[in-house]
Amino acid sequence: MTDCIFCKIIEGTIPSQKVYENDKVxxxxxINPAAPVHVLIMPKEHIESMNDAKAMGTAxxxxxxxxxxxxxxxxxENGYRIINNCGKNAGQTVMHLHFHLISGIRMGEKII
Ligand code: AMP
Ligand code: ZN
Numbered sequence: 001m002t003d004c005i006f007c008k009i010i011e012g013t014i015p016s017q018k019v020y021e022n023d024k025v026x027x028x029x030x031i032n033p034a035a036p037v038h039v040l041i042m043p044k045e046h047i048e049s050m051n052d053a054k055a056m057g058t059a060x061x062x063x064x065x066x067x068x069x070x071x072x073x074x075x076x077e078n079g080y081r082i083i084n085n086c087g088k089n090a091g092q093t094v095m096h097l098h099f100h101l102i103s104g105i106r107m108g109e110k111i112i
Contacts, residue, residue, distance in 0.1 A: 025061050026044055
């Protein structure tokens with residue numbers, strides 16, 4: 001995807017602060033963090049959103065990387081939240097599947 005900002009980050013043509021990487025998944029710091037710990041977990045394959053993540057392998061890869069990332073960042077014990085915005089109405093602004101991992105603040109009331 002030539003016009004996808006996350007694909008460019010994965011290729012290395014746009015810089016990012018890498019936190020964790022394996023052959024399937026990249027984790028970077030969010031450029032506009034909402035909390036002391038705010039990283040983005042994304043598949044290296046260009047998948048637009050959860051609606052296109054048909055292979056269960058993708059979910060397994062993402063969540064394994066999330067757990068690894070939480071340990072690397074030292075927030076596994078303290079707790080963290082994982083969020084995916086699917087589609088514009090849910091607030092998705094970058095159309096390359098990604099999960100926010102957020103920690104380090106006391107989070108408010110749960111919506112659900
Ligand atoms: P979403 O609104 O769920 O699509 O999340 C997109 C996230 O990507 C936002 O939290 C942005 O701050 C973040 N973001 C956008 N561009 C970059 C970038 N170049 N490097 C790191 N994070 C980015
Ligand atoms: Zn992409």
